[in-house]
Amino acid sequence: MNDQVMIVDDDPSIRETVEIVLSAFGYSVSVAENGRVCLEKLKDEFKGLILMDVMMPEMDGWNTIVEIKERGLHGDNIICMLTAVNDPGPKMEKLSEYIIDYIRKPFTSEELIEKVKEYLRYVKK
């Protein structure tokens, strides 16, 4: 397993879109439908770029990152947010060191690839 991206989103159409686009460009994609699954995958030593939706039921993107931080699961992973909201809100301010970037929905395949390509370089091989 080399290039690894995890998409964490409660909306199946987004998960599948990201999976299709990234696979088409040769990346291998891991899928999590909520923050809990994301945490489990991290425990199973997922290593790579995490694309994290902000608005999810139960545990939202911010809380998932807080959990990752508190359980020491961040390892050398890089986190980039996916969101439909323009205003990031106050929760994010304290997490800014953990969030490298922000992708706004709707995004084109080019926008997605540009960021994934750049940030995968940040993940230690």
Place this chain on the structure above:
Amino acid sequence: MSNRNIIIIGISTGGPITLRRLFQGLPILNGSILIVQHMRKVGNLPLAESLNSLTKMDVRIANDGELLKQGVVHIVPSEVHLELTNNRLMKLVHKPKVCYVRPSVDVTMKSVRKQNGDNITGMIMTGIGRDGAEGSAHIKSIGGVVFAQDQESSVIWGMPKAAIDLGCVDHVLSPEGMRQMLISQMGG
């Protein structure tokens, strides 16, 4: 000591890709650049490598006790603040977080003094929060110049807006506009 152009960049969310736009094709400037990018340590080296491939300037990670060098871009490493002594000597200090972050650009900017006839330029770019706003006000107060990134090109227009709201920004620009401005003032 002869006078020096010193540029301090504060940047957070969306920084790596935005810095690529800024450094794309940047010639060697007559000055030194310090980048405070809010990120985890894992990203420091990749960021330096990423920018090194875009500019003729030498991009490297700052070390404690090192001097600012002409034509060099120093990236402040994660988990420490960087303070300048006499606007030349870089000291990495283990102090509490400022504005929830370490390194904080406020800390670096506020350590700059009005001396040696140095020209200080502060640049506040994309990111959440308000780190850099007070630092920019300090730079203004010692006669420096401050650029803020415009809203359109910012991934999150938090830090630039905070600096603008404090009334200490001279120019609101895109990354490309900032590059042009730097080249016209310190190019070659």
Place this chain on the structure above:
Amino acid sequence: MKVLVVDDNPKALLIAKARLVKEGIDVICAGGGKQCLEIAREERPDLILLDIDMPDLSGFEVCNRLKEEETLCMVPIIFLTAADDNGNRIRGLDLGAVDYVTKPFDAFELRARVRAALRTKKLQDQLTNFNQKLEKKVEERTSRVQQLLQQKNAFVNQLSHDLKTPLTPLVALLPLIAKRTEDSEAKRMLNLAIDSVNYMRNLTETILQLARLNSSHSQLKPEKIDIAFEIQNIINALSSLFSERKISPVINTDTPLLVECDEILIKELLHNLISNAIKYTNSGGVVTVRGFCNNNQIQISISDTGIGMTDEQIDHAFEEFYKADDSRNDRSSTGLGLSICRKIIEKSEGKIQIESPGLGKGTTVGFSIPRCIENEK
């Protein structure tokens, strides 16, 4: 009904009381001006019969003081005057009394005048009551309308956010399919779909922007801005569009033109108006931006030599979702640009208007906003 009789002569009080009790009226007596004020404050009578000559406070003085008190100023007053004292009667009426009764009283006249005054008082009370109810209703309605408006804005906001998620697969995947297909017919269909999706994407962004402008929460950040400088910047930024459409920009402004308003909004406004002018101008045309200071107003106009507008189109131009020429089926237009412009101008306490000599004869959009007044540095 409750009547307060005021006289320093106990005999007169007794007589008046006797006459009025017969009418079924509650009668309260006061032996002087000061006592009258105290009792009036406590009892809130429906009518006061007030003697003029009293040793402690004259009836006129009492009347004056009653008229100054918020809770008592509406209580009608009938003065008790001597038969031959025309001057005092007139003065009493001028001070706000409703009537007068001459002493010694004629029982029938006294009762008739008191009845008349009480009738009027009753009607007046009803009217006041109605008014209060009405005001309360208006208040309730207004707050309800405001609440609904806020709900509408919140809804629009939520809706456009919710639209972004389902738009994502379309925006991300359709171009990928179009790239892969060799079938030219399918490519045509896909390009049509892609255009529509891009239009929807544009529309959601614009609607969000409008919702933000409509929301009472949106804060303005007034700053000192040189509009002339911003115009130059925007024309520079649009230079590729100008040359692509072979349209020449002409700038004719005083410098600087300082205003105090939200920088982002004013840039957006200028950008909207200038790119609109380019859009509706044919190749080879000219877009002219003028700006000058007139008294304390900065006046900016953007004129084009483009397709122009009819009076009817101008009348509707600022309405949300209005498109001047629907038959153009213009996918790049949401019909929201000008209403956004007007919202921005209104937020900056300015005015905006459109003029056109008619179809084919160009359009001028002009706006004015207050000049920033300050001492030159």
